[in-house]
Amino acid sequence: MIPTVLIASMVVFFAVRLIPGDIIDIMSEEMGTFTELDRQAIEEMLGLDVPVFAQFGRWLGVARLADGTFKGIFQGNLGESLWGQGSVIKLIGKRWPVTLELGLLGLAMSQIIALPIGIWSVLRQNKFGDYFGRSLATLFISLPNFWVGTMVIVFPSIWWGYMPPIMHVKFSEDPLGNLVMFVIPGFILGMALCGTTMRLTRGMMLEVMRQDYIRTAWSKGLRERNVVVRHALKNAFIPVITLVGLQVPILVGGTVIIEQIFSLPGMGRLLINAIAQRDYPIVSGMLVVVAVAMVLINLLIDLIYAFLDPRIRYS
Amino acid sequence: MFVFIIAGCLILSTPLFAGPASESAEAGGMYGGTLTIGTVRIDNELRSADLRTGDWAMDTYCSPFLERLVIGDVDGAGPRGKNLSPFDYGGGGIGESVITGEIADSWEVTPTKLIYHIRDGIMWYADHVDFMETRELTAEDVAVSWNWWKEHDLGTSYFIDKIYAEGDTVVMTWEKPNYLWVFWTGCGAGGVAVIPPEVIEVGSDQWENQVGTGPFYVSEIERASYAKYKKNPIYWNTTIIDGEEYSLPFADDLVYPVIPDEATRISALRTAKLDLLVYLNIAQGDTLLSSNPDLKSHKYTDSQWGIILQCSESQYKDLYAQADAITDGKFVNQDLRHALSYATDQKALGDAIYGPGNYELNAWWLPVGGPEWTAVGDMPTEVAELYGYNPEKAKQLMSNAGYPDGFEFTLMMQSTASAADIGAAVKDQWSKVGIDVTLQPLESAAISALRHSLAFPDARLSTLGSSPRQVADYTNTRIKRYSGLWDPGFDNNFADAAETTDPGVRSEKFKDLALELIWDNDMVMLPAPKALVIWWPWLQNYYGEINFGYNNIVPALSRMWIDKEVKDELGY
Numbered sequence: 001m002i003p004t005v006l007i008a009s010m011v012v013f014f015a016v017r018l019i020p021g022d023i024i025d026i027m028s029e030e031m032g033t034f035t036e037l038d039r040q041a042i043e044e045m046l047g048l049d050v051p052v053f054a055q056f057g058r059w060l061g062v063a064r065l066a067d068g069t070f071k072g073i074f075q076g077n078l079g080e081s082l083w084g085q086g087s088v089i090k091l092i093g094k095r096w097p098v099t100l101e102l103g104l105l106g107l108a109m110s111q112i113i114a115l116p117i118g119i120w121s122v123l124r125q126n127k128f129g130d131y132f133g134r135s136l137a138t139l140f141i142s143l144p145n146f147w148v149g150t151m152v153i154v155f156p157s158i159w160w161g162y163m164p165p166i167m168h169v170k171f172s173e174d175p176l177g178n179l180v181m182f183v184i185p186g187f188i189l190g191m192a193l194c195g196t197t198m199r200l201t202r203g204m205m206l207e208v209m210r211q212d213y214i215r216t217a218w219s220k221g222l223r224e225r226n227v228v229v230r231h232a233l234k235n236a237f238i239p240v241i242t243l244v245g246l247q248v249p250i251l252v253g254g255t256v257i258i259e260q261i262f263s264l265p266g267m268g269r270l271l272i273n274a275i276a277q278r279d280y281p282i283v284s285g286m287l288v289v290v291a292v293a294m295v296l297i298n299l300l301i302d303l304i305y306a307f308l309d310p311r312i313r314y315s
Numbered sequence: 316m317f318v319f320i321i322a323g324c325l326i327l328s329t330p331l332f333a334g335p336a337s338e339s340a341e342a343g344g345m346y347g348g349t350l351t352i353g354t355v356r357i358d359n360e361l362r363s364a365d366l367r368t369g370d371w372a373m374d375t376y377c378s379p380f381l382e383r384l385v386i387g388d389v390d391g392a393g394p395r396g397k398n399l400s401p402f403d404y405g406g407g408g409i410g411e412s413v414i415t416g417e418i419a420d421s422w423e424v425t426p427t428k429l430i431y432h433i434r435d436g437i438m439w440y441a442d443h444v445d446f447m448e449t450r451e452l453t454a455e456d457v458a459v460s461w462n463w464w465k466e467h468d469l470g471t472s473y474f475i476d477k478i479y480a481e482g483d484t485v486v487m488t489w490e491k492p493n494y495l496w497v498f499w500t501g502c503g504a505g506g507v508a509v510i511p512p513e514v515i516e517v518g519s520d521q522w523e524n525q526v527g528t529g530p531f532y533v534s535e536i537e538r539a540s541y542a543k544y545k546k547n548p549i550y551w552n553t554t555i556i557d558g559e560e561y562s563l564p565f566a567d568d569l570v571y572p573v574i575p576d577e578a579t580r581i582s583a584l585r586t587a588k589l590d591l592l593v594y595l596n597i598a599q600g601d602t603l604l605s606s607n608p609d610l611k612s613h614k615y616t617d618s619q620w621g622i623i624l625q626c627s628e629s630q631y632k633d634l635y636a637q638a639d640a641i642t643d644g645k646f647v648n649q650d651l652r653h654a655l656s657y658a659t660d661q662k663a664l665g666d667a668i669y670g671p672g673n674y675e676l677n678a679w680w681l682p683v684g685g686p687e688w689t690a691v692g693d694m695p696t697e698v699a700e701l702y703g704y705n706p707e708k709a710k711q712l713m714s715n716a717g718y719p720d721g722f723e724f725t726l727m728m729q730s731t732a733s734a735a736d737i738g739a740a741v742k743d744q745w746s747k748v749g750i751d752v753t754l755q756p757l758e759s760a761a762i763s764a765l766r767h768s769l770a771f772p773d774a775r776l777s778t779l780g781s782s783p784r785q786v787a788d789y790t791n792t793r794i795k796r797y798s799g800l801w802d803p804g805f806d807n808n809f810a811d812a813a814e815t816t817d818p819g820v821r822s823e824k825f826k827d828l829a830l831e832l833i834w835d836n837d838m839v840m841l842p843a844p845k846a847l848v849i850w851w852p853w854l855q856n857y858y859g860e861i862n863f864g865y866n867n868i869v870p871a872l873s874r875m876w877i878d879k880e881v882k883d884e885l886g887y
Binding site for chain 2: 019020021022025026028081083084085094095150153154157158161162163165166167168260261262263265269270273276277278
C-alpha cells in the first residue's frame with residue numbers, strides 16, 4: 001500500500017506542476033494589470049524558489065524547509081494552502097464529510113435500486129419485468145449525470161417552483177434538511193453505477209440460476225425467496241462487489257460535477273478550484289488522501305470476498 | 316332606508332376591521348428580513364479576506380463590512396436623485412461628478428496633495444470579535460490601513476508618494492495630480508477599503524477577524540457555500556425617503572450564496588431562493604423574464620470584447636526599445652489592422668450571438684452615455700466606418716499591406732463558451748476575405764503565463780476593460796500597451812489628460828483620445844453584450860444599480876427592504 005501511495009503522490013506532485021501557468025501568473029492576472037511583480041520574493045515566500053525535486057522532498061518531509069524544520073507527509077503534515085486558506089488537512093477535514101455523504105448515498109441508493117431490479121429481471125426473464133429492468137439499466141448508464149443534474153434543477157423550478165436547498169445544511173444541525181439536500185444529487189451520482197450493477201447482477205444471477213445446485217434446491221421444493229437469496233445471490237454477488245470496488249473511484253470523480261451543479265461544498269470542488277488556482281499543496285494533499293482511501297477500499301473489498309466465499313482465505 | 320344606513324355603517328367601519336394599513340414603499344422603509352443576493356463575482360472558495368491577494372472577488376465579499384473614503388452617490392446622483400448615473404457599470408468607471416463621501420465627508424485635490432477630511436462619528440463595530448473593542452474610526456486608522464496597503468502595492472496607487480494623518484485629515488502626497496485618484500484612492504478595488512490596525516495585527520486574511528464600519532458585519536462563512544452577514548446595529552449612515560430620515564440598513568441579514576453553476580443560479584432566482592441576481596447574460600435573461608413576468612429587471616452594458624493585435628514583439632518585450640524596433644510585429648501596419656475591422660460584420664455578429672438590440676458597438680471608456688463616450692453615429696466618418704462591414708475595402712487594405720492573397724495567424728483566447736462563440740464567428744467572417752485564423756483556446760492561467768513570459772501571440776481575444784483606468788494599461792506611460800504599439804504622441808496626450816484637474820476639460824481630452832485609440836485599431840473592437848440585473852418585486856427602493864465603486868452594490872443593498880405583503884401575495 002505504501003509504495004502505491006508514494007508513487008501516486010509523486011505522479012500527481014509533478015504532473016500538476018507541468019500545467020502551464022503558476023500561482024504567481026494567476027495573482028498578477030487577478031490584479032488586472034500587467035505589472036512587474038516581485039516574482040522572486042513571492043516564490044521565496046511560497047517555497048517555490050527551490051527545484052521541484054527539493055519541493056517534493058520538503059512535501060514528503062525528508063528535506064528541510066527554509067526554517068530548518070521538517071514538515072511533510074511523514075510528519076503528518078500535508079502543507080499549507082498557497083492562497084492563505086490555511087492547513088490542507090483542515091481544509092480537507094471540513095470538506096470530506098460532504099463528499100463522503102454524497103458518495104455513500106450514491107453507492108447505497110444505487111445498490112438498493114439495482115439489486116432488487118436485477119434479481120426481478122432474472123426471475124421474470126424475457127417478460128415485461130425483464131425488459132423494463134434492462135431498459136432502465138441502459139437508460140441509467142447512458143444518461144450523463146451532469147445533464148440529468150441540470151434537468152433536475154431546471155425543470156422542477158419551472159414546473160413546480162421547487163429546487164433543492166442551495167446552501168449547505170450540516171447533518172449535525174438539521175439531519176432532515178441535510179438529507180433533503182443530498183438525496184437527489186446522491187441518486188444522480190449513483191445512477192450509472194446503478195445501471196451497471198443491474199446488468200451485472202442480472203447476468204451473474206442468470207448464470208448461477210442455471211447451476212446444478214440451484215436445480216437441486218428447486219427440486220427440494222424450497223421457496224423462490226430461499227433459492228434466490230440463500231443459494232443464488234451470495235454466489236452471484238462476488239463479481240458485483242468487484243464492480244462496486246472498481247466504480248468507487250469513478251464515483252468520487254463524479255462528485256466534482258454534481259457538487260458544482262448542486263452547490264455542495266465537497267472535496268471535488270475543492271480539488272477542481274485548487275487546480276484552476278494552482279494551489280499545489282491542496283491538489284497534492286487531496287490526491288494522497290484519495291489514493292489512500294482507494295487502497296483501503298480495495299482492501300475492504302478483498303476482505304468481503306473472504307466473508308462471502310469461504311473458499312477464499314488469505315494467508 | 317334602513318339598508319342604506321347599515322351599508323353606510325359597514326363601509327365607514329371597514330378600517331376598523333381591515334387591520335393595520337400595510338407600509339407601502341411610498342410610505343417608507345420596512346425593517347427586518349434577509350436579503351439573499353446572487354453576486355456578480357462568484358468566488359468558489361471564499362479563499363481569503365485579505366484584499367492584498369488581488370482577488371477582486373473579495374471586493375464583493377468584503378464590501379458589506381468594509382468602507383472606502385468615497386463612494387458613488389447613491390442618493391444624490393443615481394436614479395433616486397438627479398439621475399446623473401445609473402451606477403450600472405461593473406468596472407471602475409465612477410467619475411468625480413457622481414461620488415460622495417463615505418468615510419471621508421469632503422476632500423481637496425491640490426497640485427501636490429490629496430486631502431481627505433474624515434467624517435466624525437463612524438464606529439468600528441467589533442462586538443463579534445475579542446481582539447478589539449467597538450470604537451470610533453480615526454484619521455490615523457485610515458493612514459495605517461493605507462500605508463499597510465501601500466507596502467504591498469502592486470502598482471495600483473503608484474502615483475501616491477506618502478500617506479499620513481494630520482488631525483482629522485488623511486493626506487496623500489503626489490508629484491502631480493492624477494485623475495485616477497477617484498478609483499485608486501477613493502472608491503475602487505482592493506486595499507482602498509479601510510481596515511482597522513487591530514485586524515492588520517491579528518491577520519487580515521481570516522474571515523473571523525474581520526471588522527469594519529459598513530452596514531453589515533460577517534456572521535458566518537462556509538467556504539464554497541455561503542457568506543452571511545448581520546446588520547451593524549450602530550451603522551452611521553442614513554437615507555431620506557419622502558422627507559423622512561431612516562437609519563440603515565433595512566434588512567437584518569444579508570446572504571451571498573456561492574452558486575457556481577449558472578443554471579442553478581437562474582433556478583434559484585426563479586424559485587425565490589435568491590431575491591436578486593446581479594448578472595445574467597441577455598439571452599438567458601430574456602427567457603427567464605418571459606416565463607416569469609413578475610420579475611423586474613434592468614439592462615446594462617457588459618464589458619466590450621476585442622482582439623488585441625501584436626504590433627511589435629520587441630516593443631512588447633522592452634518598453635524602452637528603440638523606435639525602429641517596432642517593425643517586427645505582424646500587425647505593425649495600420650492598413651492591416653483596419654482591414655480586420657472592415658472584414659468584421661459587427662452587426663451580424665452581435666445579432667447572431669446576443670440578439671438584435673442586445674449589444675453596444677462602442678462600449679469602451681467610461682459608461683455608455685457618459686462624458687467621454689461617443690456614439691458611433693457621432694464619430695468622425697473614417698472612425699465610424701471601422702464599425703461597418705466592407706469586405707472589399709478589407710481586401711484592398713490587405714493588398715496595400717502586402718497581403719493580396721490573404722494571410723494566416725493564431726488567435727489566442729480563453730477556453731470559455733463566450734470566447735468560443737465570438738472566436739468562431741470572426742474566424743468565419745475573416746475567412747471570406749482570405750484571412751485564415753487558427754483559434755487557440757487556453758485556460759486563463761496558461762494565458763497569463765504566456766503574457767508574463769513575453770511570448771505574446773499574434774493576437775488575443777479578450778474583454779477589454781471599460782474605463783480610463785484600464786485604458787491606462789494600454790499606454791506606455793506606466794504599463795506596457797498590450798499590443799506593443801508605440802505611440803509617444805498619444806502617450807504624452809494621455810499623460811496631459813490624466814493630470815488635468817478640471818473634470819470637464821479632462822473629459823473632452825479623453826473623448827478625443829478615445830477616438831484616436833479606436834483609429835489606431837491595435838485592438839479590433841467587437842460588440843459589447845448587454846446583461847441584466849433581475850430581482851423580485853418585493854425588493855423595494857431598488858433601481859437596478861450594481862456598482863458604486865468597484866463591483867460594490869452594498870450602498871443599494873443597505874437601502875433595500877423586503878415588502879412582506881408583496882412576497883406573500885406572490886406566494887413565497
